[in-house]
Amino acid sequence: MIKKDEAKLCFPEFTRTGYSFESRARSDDFTSAIGRISIHFSQLEKTIRQAIEFLLKLNPAFSDMILSDLTFRKKLELLEILVYHNLKQDYFDTGDKIDPERYFNEMFKAIRKCAELRNKIMHSSWPDMYVGDEKKRISKKLKGRKGVKYEVETMNSAYLLDIDDYIVTIWSEIKEYFECNVFDSQYLDRILYE
Secondary structure (H helix, E strand, O other): OOOHHHHHHHOOOOOOOOOOHHHHOOOOHHHHHHHHHHHHHHHHHHHHHHHHHHHOOOOHHHHHHHHOOOOHHHHHHHHHHHHHHHHOOOOOOOOOOOOHHHHHHHHHHHHHHHHHHHHHHHOOEOOOOOOOOOEEEEEEEEOHHHOEEEEEEEEOHHHHHHHHHHHHHHHHHHHHHHHHHOOOHHHHHHHOOO
């Protein structure tokens, strides 16, 4: 049996080293693009949280208690319920752009596509991560009676940036819509520096 003090030798506590990024890691376009996908998807999720917070008229303390532990999927489902509930009451204005129901159908479809693309990248293994310009992405999914399904895809940094650009485009459209058509000025002032 391992004694408590011996376990710490095997699994050290996290500490900051003080070494620079440049002295420890090689910067490359591929991993930078993955980082961009992660950061921009996080911004999309934040905008969804803000929309829920506003539609439920939650103050920040309650918002954090209610929304902090919800998965992205649950937040999206909640936003969808709130939007379609308020849509029946002519709450949303899409101007001359498009029929509001069609707009939101397309919006939720696009958000789900963002999540699918992000998850495809974040939940894959990359066996040849530091070899060449193109990398193999491998993911495994359990498909009921069919067993495990393997998906193998070759990607490069340009493909990853295409995914990032799509996420940024969808996030920007949603952010702009809610800021211009839904959020009131008091709420906008509060979230401006979040």
